[in-house]
Amino acid sequence: MRGCEGAVLDAFVTRAYGRGSGGDLKARGGVRARTGSAKMADMMTERSESVMSGWAFRDGAERWAAVVRRDPVADGHFVYSVSTTGVYCRPSCPSRSAKREHVAFHDTEADAERAGFRPCLRCRPREPGLAERRATAVARACRLIERTATMPHLATLARAAGMSRFHFHRVFRAATGVTPRAYAAAHRAARVRKELTRRPSVTEAIYESGFSSSGRFYAAASDLLGMTPTRFRAGGRGAVIRVAIGRGSLGLVLVAATDAGVCAILLGDDGEALREDLRRRFPEAEVTIGDAAFERTVRHVVAFIETPMDGFDLPLDIRGTAFQQRVWRALRDIPAGATASYAEVAQRIGAPRSVRAVAGACAANPIAVAVPCHRVVRSDGGLSGYRWGVERKRALLARERTR
Numbered sequence: 001m002r003g004c005e006g007a008v009l010d011a012f013v014t015r016a017y018g019r020g021s022g023g024d025l026k027a028r029g030g031v032r033a034r035t036g037s038a039k040m041a042d043m044m045t046e047r048s049e050s051v052m053s054g055w056a057f058r059d060g061a062e063r064w065a066a067v068v069r070r071d072p073v074a075d076g077h078f079v080y081s082v083s084t085t086g087v088y089c090r091p092s093c094p095s096r097s098a099k100r101e102h103v104a105f106h107d108t109e110a111d112a113e114r115a116g117f118r119p120c121l122r123c124r125p126r127e128p129g130l131a132e133r134r135a136t137a138v139a140r141a142c143r144l145i146e147r148t149a150t151m152p153h154l155a156t157l158a159r160a161a162g163m164s165r166f167h168f169h170r171v172f173r174a175a176t177g178v179t180p181r182a183y184a185a186a187h188r189a190a191r192v193r194k195e196l197t198r199r200p201s202v203t204e205a206i207y208e209s210g211f212s213s214s215g216r217f218y219a220a221a222s223d224l225l226g227m228t229p230t231r232f233r234a235g236g237r238g239a240v241i242r243v244a245i246g247r248g249s250l251g252l253v254l255v256a257a258t259d260a261g262v263c264a265i266l267l268g269d270d271g272e273a274l275r276e277d278l279r280r281r282f283p284e285a286e287v288t289i290g291d292a293a294f295e296r297t298v299r300h301v302v303a304f305i306e307t308p309m310d311g312f313d314l315p316l317d318i319r320g321t322a323f324q325q326r327v328w329r330a331l332r333d334i335p336a337g338a339t340a341s342y343a344e345v346a347q348r349i350g351a352p353r354s355v356r357a358v359a360g361a362c363a364a365n366p367i368a369v370a371v372p373c374h375r376v377v378r379s380d381g382g383l384s385g386y387r388w389g390v391e392r393k394r395a396l397l398a399r400e401r402t403r
Contacts, residue, residue, distance in 0.1 A: 093123035261315030
């Protein structure tokens with residue numbers, strides 16, 4: 001898990017303007033039909049690219065379209081005035097829509113006021129927007145979590161943000177992609193890693209990380225570090241990963257596993273390139289050639305890739321950020337023979353604006369087929385990029401649909 005989920009903080013502004021949020025939702029009953037929210041997620045992702053490039057909302061037609069849909073992405077780029085009321089508003093203003101002939105656009109609030117209009121009392125265009133206010137409140141809560149040794153009560157965080165507990169929980173998850181408790185766990189994991197590399201002893205690192213006792217630390221060490229504290233201080237040296245390469249109809253299959261379960265399934269045509277990919281993922285681990293028992297595991301994996309609809313019953317050792325873990329769980333809920341768009345996956349995990357973040361998690365998936373990122377397609381049903389080649393993705397989907 002990346003230190004303190006740094007990407008979470010970086011994402012405040014971009015998510016407020018159409019890119020990300022979080023939550024957990026277990027898919028039921030197969031792949032659902034596209035929803036209005038999923039379609040909107042795609043639209044907002046496309047618009048965010050235009051906004052970042054500076055080309056959005058330049059002409060009247062685009063500005064009027066933003067006003068009609070009350071687009072929060074447009075807030076801060078322009079304001080509009082209504083001649084019949086004498087007020088000007090931000091594009092996302094919830095007030096009743098005015099007729100187009102009564103609307104004029106202004107680049108700034110000052111321009112609108114120089115033209116004789118006063119600010120709307122409902123959307124308050126001179127004050128920070130709702131997304132900005134929420135981002136500020138969530139950032140304040142994150143700082144509070146980081147400053148305290150134990151996880152603050154949800155009510156305490158909500159009071160600091162000026163919200164009710166339930167509303168704060170929803171806003172925090174939408175802004176960061178994780179719950180307050182998950183954020184606290186990510187921060188603690190980062191702090192533990194940092195202190196273990198800085199302090200002369202494990203005991204000193206335990207207390208500097210905010211744990212009140214060594215017992216609590218060692219109970220959580222496996223989840224926080226993926227290994228013992230002593231092994232982590234050695235840079236992961238001593239962690240044993242068994243590896244072997246098999247061959248199937250889609251080419252070479254590298255299978256790697258720890259004592260906890262399969263940690264990598266990599267597809268390709270060059271065995272050395274696959275081994276190098278594994279070394280990049282586990283640079284300090286001791287990689288050994290699997291024995292005869294492990295060869296049976298490899299045969300099991302290859303057989304599963306040939307018939308993925310039969311299910312995968314081996315234990316997995318999946319390592320990633322909190323957000324990636326949630327995306328990968330959602331992928332495993334997509335049944336064989338079905339597909340879902342990136343927007344639908346984002347909707348399922350409760351993060352309808354996190355389409356790009358979902359795509360990034362799919363690209364980072366180290367366990368091919370068992371974590372079926374090949375079942376995620378573009379909104380129009382077309383095959384998008386696949387880490388192990390689009391032709392392999394097409395073949396996997398074809399054999400699943402045939403069954």
